[in-house]
Amino acid sequence: MLTLYDHPLSGNCHKVRLLLSMLGRPYESVFVDVPNGANRQDWFSSVNALEQIPVLKDADYVVRDSQAILLYLAQRYGPAWAGSNAFEAGEIAQWLSFSANEIGNSLQPARVYYLLGEEIDIDLAQRKGMRVLEQLDRHLESREWLACGRPTIADLACFPYVGLCREGRLPLDDFASVLAWIGRITALSGYVAMSGLPGAATRR
């Protein structure tokens, strides 16, 4: 049985929810109330010493970090989502790092700033966010998917915080190739929404 330590508003958790759904794997979701500090409580820091979500448990195996979870799940349960050789693995890994670093330092904190009021340099995050959107848009001008000519965990790793970037007051609608890519992702079999992403019920 798979267990996901999870929060409904976390884009990092949503990467994993997307792949699990697309792979048709059932899982148990354990709510971790991160905005109220549950991730710093003993019960959770014994699960992940880094005190971050998501964490995935698969029987005895525990893996933290959304990118690592995607790689594990793809290699174990859906090899077409991962690379099938060194060339593809390297190509995909570039975008996993892009998600962890470039997106994780721009679109993601900009959203948290407006959503949770976290104190950050919002101007810097938004400037970096514009650069991320420009880079993705240019890359996607001539491609349907980020890597390997097919949907992979590269797309799922980058998608949530890009799709949610309006919540960080970034002008997503200015980036036509990114919008078209988002449209292709939402059309994939097993796509699930979250609040703020296409297909979500309107927020009350």
Next chain:
Amino acid sequence: MLTLYDHPLSGNCHKVRLLLSMLGRPYESVFVDVPNGANRQDWFSSVNALEQIPVLKDADYVVRDSQAILLYLAQRYGPAWAGSNAFEAGEIAQWLSFSANEIGNSLQPARVYYLLGEEIDIDLAQRKGMRVLEQLDRHLESREWLACGRPTIADLACFPYVGLCREGRLPLDDFASVLAWIGRITALSGYVAMSGLPGAATRR
């Protein structure tokens, strides 16, 4: 023939130099004068639109990002350095993200602040850096290597900026388990130094 777009003071490039040396693969180093903006010149942005080093070329194949390069090289030329199944791949990938995100937002910018005078929030980078060192030290208290019970690209991805962290005025000597791990890495066959790391010629 392998070509590495490279700078002698870049810890990210050094991750790749270490693995290439440990694998016994010769390569050509192309100097990219990043501190003087060469990475933003057309000749280089056509190699990597993200304008970052390192970039590796292997015949027609081009891969950017130090973590992705490590994964490509290991899978292609030294499989023992990568994961041999989904469990190991996930375990290693956790530390590749730790390098891209946690280390890349703490030890790395703290060093650049003192080395190149880049304007950043140095207090924040150093606070995060202390946390990184504490987390690594706790993890390594009971382990020789970061993942899989053997040296892997997880160690090489994290090592350079940890080994260089005194240049960011972090108290490396307070972390005995990290120091012991550094000692084990420098004892690996094929280890090469860079300025600021063990084994380097004293700086003039």
